[in-house]
Amino acid sequence: xxxxxxxxxxxxxxxxxxxxxxxxxxxxPKDYLSIYPKVAREVRSEAGSDSVLLCAIVDDIWxxxxxxxxxxxxxxVSDHYTTLLPDFGFHEVHLTSDFMEETALGACLSxxxxxxxxxxxxxxxxxxxxxxxxxxxxxxxxxxxxIHVLGIALNEFQLTGLLVGIRxxxxxxxxxxxxxxxxxxxxxxx
Amino acid sequence: xxxxxxxFCTRISEPWDSIESDEFVGFLLPKCQEVITPERxxxxxxxxSVLKVKxxxxxxxxEIHIGHVVPIMLLRQFAKAGHHIDFIxxxxxxxxxxxxxxxxxRTPLNPEQIVKNMQTYISQIGKYIDLxxxxxxxxxxxxxxxxxxxxxxxxxxxxxxxxxxREDFRARMRNEQxxxxxxxxxxxxxxxxxxxxxTHVEVGGIDQLLNFQxxxxxxxxxxxxxxxxxxxxxxxxxxxDGKKMSKxxxxxxxxxxxxxxxxxxxxxxxxRLIGQYFRCFADVHKRxxxxxxxxxxxxxxxxxxxxxxLIVALETKRIEDGLRERESFERKFSQKKIRDxxxxxxxxxxxxxxxxxxxxxxxxxxxxxxxxxxxxxxxxSVSEDGKITLSPETVISQIHGVVRVGKRRFxxxxxx
Numbered sequence: 329x330x331x332x333x334x335x336x337x338x339x340x341x342x343x344x345x346x347x348x349x350x351x352x353x354x355x356x357p358k359d360y361l362s363i364y365p366k367v368a369r370e371v372r373s374e375a376g377s378d379s380v381l382l383c384a385i386v387d388d389i390w391x392x393x394x395x396x397x398x399x400x401x402x403x404x405v406s407d408h409y410t411t412l413l414p415d416f417g418f419h420e421v422h423l424t425s426d427f428m429e430e431t432a433l434g435a436c437l438s439x440x441x442x443x444x445x446x447x448x449x450x451x452x453x454x455x456x457x458x459x460x461x462x463x464x465x466x467x468x469x470x471x472x473x474x475i476h477v478l479g480i481a482l483n484e485f486q487l488t489g490l491l492v493g494i495r496x497x498x499x500x501x502x503x504x505x506x507x508x509x510x511x512x513x514x515x516x517x518x
Numbered sequence: 519x520x521x522x523x524x525x526f527c528t529r530i531s532e533p534w535d536s537i538e539s540d541e542f543v544g545f546l547l548p549k550c551q552e553v554i555t556p557e558r559x560x561x562x563x564x565x566x567s568v569l570k571v572k573x574x575x576x577x578x579x580x581e582i583h584i585g586h587v588v589p590i591m592l593l594r595q596f597a598k599a600g601h602h603i604d605f606i607x608x609x610x611x612x613x614x615x616x617x618x619x620x621x622x623x624r625t626p627l628n629p630e631q632i633v634k635n636m637q638t639y640i641s642q643i644g645k646y647i648d649l650x651x652x653x654x655x656x657x658x659x660x661x662x663x664x665x666x667x668x669x670x671x672x673x674x675x676x677x678x679x680x681x682x683x684r685e686d687f688r689a690r691m692r693n694e695q696x697x698x699x700x701x702x703x704x705x706x707x708x709x710x711x712x713x714x715x716x717t718h719v720e721v722g723g724i725d726q727l728l729n730f731q732x733x734x735x736x737x738x739x740x741x742x743x744x745x746x747x748x749x750x751x752x753x754x755x756x757x758x759d760g761k762k763m764s765k766x767x768x769x770x771x772x773x774x775x776x777x778x779x780x781x782x783x784x785x786x787x788x789x790r791l792i793g794q795y796f797r798c799f800a801d802v803h804k805r806x807x808x809x810x811x812x813x814x815x816x817x818x819x820x821x822x823x824x825x826x827x828l829i830v831a832l833e834t835k836r837i838e839d840g841l842r843e844r845e846s847f848e849r850k851f852s853q854k855k856i857r858d859x860x861x862x863x864x865x866x867x868x869x870x871x872x873x874x875x876x877x878x879x880x881x882x883x884x885x886x887x888x889x890x891x892x893x894x895x896x897x898x899s900v901s902e903d904g905k906i907t908l909s910p911e912t913v914i915s916q917i918h919g920v921v922r923v924g925k926r927r928f929x930x931x932x933x934x
Contacts, residue, residue: 393666430665434658434661437703445691446697460679465706
């Protein structure tokens with residue numbers, strides 16, 4: 329299931345892996361998310377660690393903003409994550425609205441100075457490139473926000489690594505240089 | 519002889535509280551390279567008894583030159599006519615870095631640099647505008663607390679490909695130089711400033727045109743009346759090679775320069791710049807432009823001396839200060855009468871070379887600068903016997919009279 333990994337986390341004497349996986353709470357969780365706990369166990373056995381703790385970082389702020397949902401509408405979707413993901417085998421589920429401030433411009437722009445337009449362009453899926461005339465600067469804000477979420481989550485929950493779908497590989501490779509040191513495991517999700 | 523210096527200096531202190539709108543516009547326009555749009559400017563002046571006028575700076579440098587003062591002189595006119603001046607310190611936007619007129623990305627500033635630069639900046643512009651009329655804001659006040667929802671709502675209205683259409687961005691990308699996401703967002707942030715303040719008129723350099731257009735767009739999309747933009751020219755440097763005034767080109771007149779230095783540097787500008795400098799620094803009405811231009815064409819040296827007098831007097835609002843510099847300049851350079859007080863006195867051992875003595879004087883940036891002056895034969899002893907070019911190896915005991923270095927520096931040597 330692990331396509332490849334990049335190590336970068338600092339030495340971890342506790343031998344407890346803390347892995348994070350981030351997802352947007354746009355729609356209720358899909359069944360494929362159940363593979364992540366299996367991947368986490370594979371990582372533990374590969375790393376020879378005593379135990380592994382898997383955190384889901386569920387971003388409920390961005391979909392609410394992007395889809396102009398009310399708090400209640402978003403909460404209905406987010407609740408599915410908080411109830412279902414523990415059943416899938418996730419040890420912790422954190423909603424971004426619980427640990428992040430929405431006053432984000434300063435934080436986002438601190439990343440914006442370090443990412444070029446060309447890098448951003450390379451990350452866009454072909455479908456978006458094909459309709460680039462319709463793209464707005466909000467697309468960039470979304471990209472920066474996602475990096476910001478990961479940055480906060482890595483610190484807040486003392487994550488040693490991230491599990492990332494291989495489809496998001498390019499995004500993470502760009503984001504990685506802006507984030508605190510961590511391991512990353514790219515997962516074949518198809 | 520017409521005395522424009524005295525006329526314009528007197529005008530500095532004239533009250534404009536009840537100035538008629540057409541008359542006011544007549545003073546504004548000569549200072550502007552472009553106005554978007556002149557019709558709306560006239561309308562707004564008539565509609566609003568007190569206009570909200572915005573001027574923003576990112577405190578990227580601590581020492582400024584008179585090129586930076588050009589929009590301040592326009593702002594001063596609005597303040598004089600009783601309008602409300604919002605002076606924005608871009609403590610937030612400086613962290614992003616204005617892409618304007620850059621071949622490469624501007625290095626974002628850290629908060630300590632911003633505070634330090636701002637303190638010196640404000641004290642320097644205080645020579646040209648009454649700081650008490652400025653309503654000073656820091657744009658982090660309203661940009662920092664913006665929620666993701668508010669940001670998204672604004673950024674969603676700006677098309678990415680349109681934002682990338684700026685010629686400076688395209689040129690950089692053609693040259694494979696990076697344009698950061700933050701730079702693309704810069705104009706939007708300026709627009710948010712205008713929306714927050716409800717700006718009627720924005721003042722700035724012509725190089726800000728693309729950012730200003732973004733500002734107007736953001737205001738329009740926020741359901742507000744677009745601000746009117748008054749853009750001042752970018753002041754050409756003193757060397758006359760067409761380059762803008764800039765510290766890095768060495769063609770600048772520092773705001774903190776002495777009156778003597780200012781007068782001397784203004785006297786070094788080419789004649790074709792006299793008119794531009796007058797329009798930038800004096801309150802010239804458009805009906806006076808023809809007369810001023812004719813005067814400059816017919817009396818370029820006199821016009822330049824009057825300009826230099828005025829620029830010195832702008833700081834103190836007293837023409838006497840400018841006239842004193844003019845008198846001193848004419849004595850030294852027209853009448854060639856150098857007095858002791860014009861010279862820096864250097865006491866050195868008889869066998870010291872002039873190169874070493876001048877270097878110790880701390881009047882020169884480096885040995886290299888001094889060597890260049892020697893190579894250009896710009897180090898000469900000036901006495902009743904005439905001018906003698908000196909070599910760097912000349913020892914102090916061989917020197918008689920005053921030594922002139924470059925155009926305007928004089929030294930006297932005393933053997934210890």
